[in-house]
Each structure stands twice: as C-alpha cells, then as structure tokens.
Amino acid sequence: MRRDSRLSGILHVLLHMAEEPGPLTSDALAAAMQTNPAVVRRTMAGLREAGFVRSGRGHGGGWTLARDLHEITLLDIHVALGSPDLFAIGNRTEAPGCLVEQAVNAALDDGFREAERVLLERFGGVTLAALSVDFHTRLAARGGTLSLEQAHAV
Template sequence: MKRDSRLSGVLHVLLHMAEREGPVTSEALARAMCTNPVVVRRIMAGLREQGYVRSDKGHGGGWSLACDLSTVTLRDIYDALGAPSLLAMGHRTEAPGCLVEEAVNAALDEAFRGAEARLLARLGDVTLAALSADFHARLLARGGTHDLENAHAS
C-alpha cells in the first residue's frame, strides 16, 4: 500500500526554503526533493492560495515563504493540502446487514475517529518554527552547513 507522503514532502520543502535568502525555483526544489518541477509547482500553487508562500516571476524569481514560521502549524499545512486521509486502515463492508460486521465497524470507526482527533490535535501543536529549531539543533550537533542544492547528496 502506497503511503501519502505529501505532508512530509511539503514540510521538508518549506524548511529548506526557510534557510534561503531569496526565492527558490521549482526546478531547484524538485532536484533537491527528487521529484518533477510540475509536482512542486502544483503543490506550491495550493500553498500560495492559502498565503503560505509567494511566487516571483522572471530572472531571480521563484518561490519564497510568505508566512511567519511561528504562526503556522503542521495542521495548517495539512489542511492546505486538502486534509488527505490520515489512516490507511479501514473496515469491511462486504456483508451489509451482518450484525458482527456492524459491531466491528462501529468499534473501529470510534477508534479511528479518536486516533485522527489526537493526531490532528498534535499537528496543531507543532509550528514550522519548532521544526526549524529542531533542524538547527541537528545541524549544529553535526557541525554542518545547509545547502539546498547538496542537502540530499549521498
């Protein structure tokens, strides 16, 4: 089963962008993320509509942050992505009318709703600034420097 990693990828890109002085092209972001620039542009366009990033055209243009990292939570970005499904699990619906299936599905639905509510609450507690601070602590501990173009080089 394929997992939806858009939230992780977008958070990744946003933190890389936070380390840059100026705009970053879709091509540079795509190279760093090992994806296609079209994918980057599509996702970034959605974030632009929500006011999290902006785009500048022409020479020296690209994507840049348009938000304060301390005011944006992981939940905000999750919502901006269209609130993709959090849980890959579901329940059977092959025997409608089966009382056992109804009992199992009711219990699972309640458990799934509770798990999603807790996860969404946790996402709402973590800001992009907290992620950035964690990144900087890790960078300092490693004694490295940040370079988007080479951040993922082996």
Template structure:
C-alpha cells in the first residue's frame, strides 16, 4: 500500500516559507519537493481556500504564508489538503453475514476511530511556529 506523504511535505514547505519570510514560486517549491509545479499549485490552492496562504501572479509573485504561524496547526494543514482518514485500513466485507467478521470490524473500526481522534488532538497542539522554533534561536 503506498504511503501518503502530503502532510509532512507541505509542513516542510510552509516552515521554510515562514523561516524565509518571503514568497516562493510553484517552481521553487516543486524543486524542493521533487515534484511538478502543477501538483504544487493544486495543493497550495487547497491551503489558499483555508486562508493559510495567498498567491500573487507576475514577476515577484508566488505563494506567501498569510496566517500567523502560531495559529496554523498541523491539523489545519491536514484538513486543508485532504478529507481522507489518516488510517486507510478498511473493514473486511468478504462475509458480511459472518459474526466473526462483524466482531473484527467493530473492534478495529472502534480502535482506529479512537486513534484518529487522539492523533487529531495531538496535531491540533502543534503549530508551524512550534516546528520553526526548532531551527531558530529564541530571542533574548
């Protein structure tokens, strides 16, 4: 099963944008992520819809972080870029009338829902600024 690295990749980009304090083009971001600028624009557009970044065309244009990094959490980024669950394991449906399959599905689904809620809670506690502070000295 392929893994989904969109969240850490976008966090990487956004923390760089915060640390650099400027505007980055889709092409520059694409080079950073080793991907196509079209993929970058598609993903950044989702962040723009949530008011996390803005874009400006023309010379000197590009993507800019517009929300205060102290108030942008990992959970905000995750919810902006996907509505898919973090855990992609799905219940079995090979034998829907089998009580054992139903019991397995019930237990696994319940555990994954609890894990997803806990992960969302933890992601909601981590801001872009928290991550960036690991790379910049505290003032004073």
C-alpha cells in the first residue's frame, strides 16, 4: 500500500515559507519538493480555505503564511488536508462472514482507534513553531544558514 506523504510534505513547505521574507510561487515550491506546481496549488488551496496560508497573483505574488507558527498545529494541517488515513495497515475484509475474521477485525479495530486517538492528540500538541525551533537548533549545530534553493540543490 502506498504511503500518503502529504502531511510531511506540506509541513516541509510551510517551514520553508516561514524562513522566506516574501511570497513563494507554486513553481518555486514545486521545484524544491520535486513535484508539479499544480499539485502544490491544489494542496495549498485546502490550507488557504482553512486560513493557514494566503496567495497573491501577479508580479510579486505567491504563497505566504496567514497565521503565526504558534497558532498552527500538526493536527490543524492534518484536518486541512482532509484527515487522510494515518495507517497503511487495515483489515483483510471489512465485513467478513467468518467468525474468526470478525474477532480479528474487532481486535485490530480497537487497536487502530486507540493508536489514532493517541497520535492525533500528539499532533494537537505540536505547533509549527516547535518544528521551527527544532530546525533552527539543527541548523545552528551545522553552523550555517540555509535558503530554499540551497536546501534543495541537486
């Protein structure tokens, strides 16, 4: 099963946006993330609707953060992305006729629900500001500065 990496990718984009003094175009973000600008625009549109980013058109336009990093949690971004499934594992069949498989599904479902509850609770307690502090700590340990272009140079 293919993993959904949108949350990781968009968190990456948002932290880069926080480091830039001005707007970033979909083309610039797409180049850094090695994807298509249309994918960036589609993903960012959901974040714009949730009030986390804003976009400007024309010369000097692009994407900027609309809220402070302290106000945005990982849970907020997860929800803005449509609350994608958190786990790539699941039941073999959802409505089995076999009583053994029903027992297995019940046990797995309970575990999945509990794990999801714990993970979402954790996401709710982590802000983008905390991720930014971690990034800056790692950058300082490396002893340098980093631009979007430097970070993603091939």
